[in-house]
Amino acid sequence: MSDLKQASRRKASFGAAMKAIFWSFFGVRKRKDYESDAAQLNPIHVVIAAILGVLIFIGILITIVKLVVAK
Numbered sequence: 068m069s070d071l072k073q074a075s076r077r078k079a080s081f082g083a084a085m086k087a088i089f090w091s092f093f094g095v096r097k098r099k100d101y102e103s104d105a106a107q108l109n110p111i112h113v114v115i116a117a118i119l120g121v122l123i124f125i126g127i128l129i130t131i132v133k134l135v136v137a138k
Contacts, residue, residue: 079108079112081109081116084109084115087113089120
């Protein structure tokens with residue numbers, strides 16, 4: 068019954084999904100955070116946050132390469 072109560076609790080926000088994805092890119096997450104995120108994060112938010120994270124990462128890499136090659 069406690070699992071049902073926990074499932075009915077409020078889902079985490081999109082910001083929480085972004086934070087989880089950000090830290091997972093670096094591979095630095097506490098087990099406690101992972102377990103609580105798995106129960107609360109909306110899968111759609113996680114997918115959107117991951118796509119945004121990848122796009123930002125690629126944009127940063129392209130910018131760094133252009134700065135280095137421009138000289």
